[in-house]
Amino acid sequence: MFRTARGNRKRPGSHRIRVTAAAAAAGAFLVAGCSSGGDGPSEAAGGVPVVEKGKLTTCTHLPYPPFQFEKDGKVVGFDVALVDLVASRLQVEQKILDTPFENFKTGAFLNSGECDLAAAGMTITDERKRNVDFSVPYFDATQALLATKKSGVTSLADLKAKSKKLGAQAETTGESYAKAQGFDPVAFESSDAVINGLRTGQVDAVVIDYPVVQGWLKDPKNAAEFTLGQNIETGEQYGFSVKKGNTALVAAIDKAITDAKADGTYKKLYEQWIGPLPQTTP
Template structure:
């Protein structure tokens, strides 16, 4: 169940530009776009790049297709990169390093965008942007299994993703259920599909997206956890946080957010 130890780095360049080779994160900090910028300009770890930590796959928020990382979160962060006059580069890394704040503190990336719920514990590790997505936890299983709630899983195996709110929720609310931990969403859903676990819990958005391609599976119980996603930055990085929040607000005001949302979820946001 251990994921690969080698990090994958993806350079995301705008249309009509030449692709460049991916490179590891550097330790230098440079004003956005490599410009002098002034005291309020966000300092980025690589000149001309906005480096994003994420945990792949987490479709439709971020996932790899044809050698390129795409998704809802990716397009939102692209808007931030555009405002900073840089290009986004994505580092694929285990989620535990993201949610613990270790990746941000060590300078692996400028920000973390990983379909990540804002929690009080994570707020102690890094700073969050304004919320940009509503989510809740849900169960997924084979239709024939009849798994509609935790009480149907007593004595059975429930897959959870390491470091997630789904894992925390199941630990508190699923007595008598054996929890089996996986490092990423891909491994978790493969376990459901192959019958290694009887069901899995994760955010409803990714589960509803997955069953579109898996007609033998269904999303059962949705738990009213009232979660919101945020983009993370290193504690005290007020300059970058300001740009992120301004970009999210502008996208919602202009209608760009609704367009991106509809592209990836097939409907307009309800809020």
């Protein structure tokens, strides 16, 4: 899925601290050398450095269902569940900071020591690799075209032929793809803004991650208004990013992902948050 490496999903004000559902349910479970309380950098199990004792601090940008979003006052989603696996392996709890997405491209919050990793449905690109280190890919990404039923649009070719307006999330690979196809898409700063723009007639169709579209269409009201058009295969993959040189944390994340795929946990979480696991997924 041509998951847009989202960017510029800004909101005014400072970033907010969120708690994952798993952390809220389980509470802190720490090992020697990672006692609860206290501030400042420390180490988790295996000598993995963390920016706060007893925590694995994750930068994300909300909402972006099904990868990360709020439900019943908790932050949940596919990305959140996978990072909880990493936190469990490190014997700490995950803490989430809701931050502006443009910082994910530069690694700003990682470099400043505010977060240990970024988890935001982010596409691995060579440009980003210059600023951050990535885990192994954890998701094969595809984009989809979602259009209003009244537009009669089912493909980008239709959109051009009928001179309809296209939208995308700002600073994302979806927006970049649309521009590469000759469009000048209306840029929205969040996924909520994207679907609102479609709903209010600011645009006739949008290009955005297929799992996001799947989630939207589960709502009967959306299913009545919108139609799923073409899938756009771009060969993109998502990864979690860490500060450059943090090899210990990358290794821990990679191990958690690899083990989850081997023991069936990944499949279970994928089906819980996204849907049937494609047969081609390793």
